[in-house]
Amino acid sequence: MITEPVLLRIGEAVQLGHSGERAAARVLFTQIWDEIGGGQGDPLHVCTLAHGMADVQDDARQELVWDQRALAAVDGLTDERVARAGVPLSVAGLLPSLHLNLSECYRKLGELDSAREHLRHAEATIGALGDDDYGRLIRDGLAKVAEGLREA
Structure with missing residues (x-):
């Protein structure tokens, strides 16, 4: 707490x-x-x-x-x-969300290479999260950003 x-x-x-x-x-x-x-x-x-x-x-x-x-x-x-x-969370558990946010931000700005790079970092660090509400929230966010990048 x-x-x-x-x-x-x-x-x-x-x-x-x-x-x-x-x-x-x-x-x-x-x-x-x-x-x-x-x-x-x-x-x-x-x-x-x-x-x-x-x-x-x-x-x-x-x-x-x-x-x-x-x-x-x-x-x-x-x-x-x-x-x-x-x-x-551990420090490693903070990374997926931080990279997810950067990926989405770069996507919004049209900087797709940077968006994809941070998406890869988020995906590479997602294993630090458990199968709980927070972990599912971040995984869902990753899926949405990945879909947005595929459509870009």
Whole structure:
């Protein structure tokens, strides 16, 4: 169970985005981003925040910037840090979703080679996920992006 105050606030911003309050989510994400030191903060906070912030962008180029920040922050993560925060995934378990988001973003931007590259990375790392709701969500997302790329 996640108990860190920063991660709980990031979760609140994610929920705002899911409830359709995208502008309010961006405001809260921006406040937290400033508080955690931007891209220089704790890699778990940076990765989680950037992953969520990407989802509430109205411009695909801005979405890409945030998705790239999320993936870059993974390099500074350890399974120990993720577990200490109560996140129920390993670092490897974060990768399929991060690559899926990048693939979809590049697809929207018409950068199909980059989209396919990230789709391959997502598919190569999907084994880190279990056969649970989250794993099925990511697998379904991969199938949709792959279909979109076949149609492109």
